[in-house]
Amino acid sequence: MQSFSPAAIAAILAFLVSVPAVAADTIVGKARIVTGDIIEINRERIHLFGIAAPAPAQTCMAKGARWSCGQNATFALSAIVERQWVHCARTGAAPAERTTAVCRLAGANGPDIGAAMVRQGWALADRRVSTAYVREEDAARRAKAGLWVGEFVPPWDWRPRAPLNGATTQ
Numbered sequence: 167m168q169s170f171s172p173a174a175i176a177a178i179l180a181f182l183v184s185v186p187a188v189a190a191d192t193i194v195g196k197a198r199i200v201t202g203d204i205i206e207i208n209r210e211r212i213h214l215f216g217i218a219a220p221a222p223a224q225t226c227m228a229k230g231a232r233w234s235c236g237q238n239a240t241f242a243l244s245a246i247v248e249r250q251w252v253h254c255a256r257t258g259a260a261p262a263e264r265t266t267a268v269c270r271l272a273g274a275n276g277p278d279i280g281a282a283m284v285r286q287g288w289a290l291a292d293r294r295v296s297t298a299y300v301r302e303e304d305a306a307r308r309a310k311a312g313l314w315v316g317e318f319v320p321p322w323d324w325r326p327r328a329p330l331n332g333a334t335t336q
Contacts, residue, residue, distance in 0.1 A: 192274075193254040193267065197247050202239025203280075203289055203321075205269065207252060213266045214280040215257045216296035218321040219243070219289035220313070228316025235313055242288040242312070246279055247271070287312020290320060 193212060197205040202219025205212050220226070224236035253274050254267035270276040283289040284299040287306035290313075291299035307314045 191256050193256070193265075194251065196249065197252040197269075199240060199244045199247060202236065202243050202283065205243070205247070205252065205254075205279075207254065210265055212254050212269065213264060214283070214289075215266045215268045216292055216298045217280045217284055217289040218292040219283060220318065220321050221325060224319070224321065224324050226313060226316055226318035233316075235318055239283070239288040239312070242286060243279070243283060246282050246286075252279070285311075287314045292322070294322065 193207050193210060195207040197207050197212075200206055200211065201222055203214045203217050205214070219239040220236035222236045222240055225232045226235035227233075250271045251273075252269050252271060253276065254269040255274065256265060256267045258266075269279045271279060280289070281299055281302050284291055284302040285306055287309070291297065291303040293300070306312060
């Protein structure tokens, strides 16, 4: 029978005690897309930190025509995530009843999903909570990508008015 040194036992116990704390701060799994800035993993709704995408019912204008920019943002998030594993690290930057996280593809060091949404022009950097994605937004604006192809109301301005128009906001 093998015996362990007190130092080895202490290291093992320290590791075991730390595992639940790490697990509580991360959510990993296959994501279901809810909107352009909300996913669901294991029945937990996760708002992507630092971004704001148009609600599914939101429309925008381009070349004189109205288009479903909110639906397109949701489709774009679906295309980014596809069937990949998503690794989300909670930020703690939202009210207690709302889970907000930075989510990445294929592990903790994979591509940042929020950055991809903003870089492709399907979401805005939400400067009310973070400036993390401002460079991506500036690049999308210059490239006239996604929402920047025409005119739109920022999601944080559109959502409070949506019930007046009979739309739901998620």
